[in-house]
């Protein structure tokens with residue numbers, strides 16, 4: 001199966017601070033891949049490097065088989081990566097529907113559009129005219145996911161999607177992401193909730209000080225083993 005996202009010996013910096021020191025990872029088409037690790041090891045930086053926020057100064061990143069130059073934020077989006085960022089970044093002066101339309105900017109063809117997103121998230125359909133910031137935390141997370149899907153991404157990048165959500169809402173989020181996975185969506189998932197990881201991911205890698213120190217298949221591990229590897 002072809003890879004939708006590959007990091008090959010990636011070295012990335014913020015100014016002079018080296019954060020990723022030879023990171024390798026590969027997400028196959030249709031695969032859900034979890035990037036795990038304690039706070040501050042560089043998980044978000046791997047995404048920031050794709051969008052030019054951290055600086056790629058060694059190795060290579062390819063998205064959908066095409067190499068990223070890593071200088072401009074829109075380049076990764078144009079190649080097919082869609083980000084569901086930590087903290088959700090809902091645009092506060094826009095309605096739900098306007099936030100969704102913003103996500104369609106890369107204009108790739110595919111199954112996702114307003115109708116499909118509203119069918120998947122009926123709460124968003126009901127609130128399409130409300131300001132995005134008037135939604136609950138769970139609804140805002142669904143909006144962030146819906147906005148990313150609007151670009152018909154090759155790979156969906158999810159940064160701590162469960163953060164700040166109540167357990168019952170996390171269960172709903174898990175259902176929604178499991179539905180996307182069943183539909184064949186390729187995902188890179190950064191997530192602290194290891195129960196969600198074991199439910200959703202096919203493979204995992206554990207990051208420590210900017211490089212992977214363990215990796216494997218989720219079906220061959222347990223939540224307890226993952227907890228030990230991540231050290232939480």
Ligand SMILES: Nc1ncnc2c1ncn2[C@@H]1O[C@H](COP(=O)(O)OP(=O)(O)OP(=O)(O)O)[C@@H](O)[C@H]1O
Pocket residue numbers: 014019037038039040041042043044045046
């Ligand atoms: N924009 C930035 N400018 C400079 N340094 C940063 C920036 N963002 C993160 N860092 C630093 O880079 C290192 C890696 O941070 P990163 O956010 O990638 O970690 P993480 O593994 O995602 O952890 P967390 O779960 O806390 O988000 C940390 O030392 C952090 O302080």
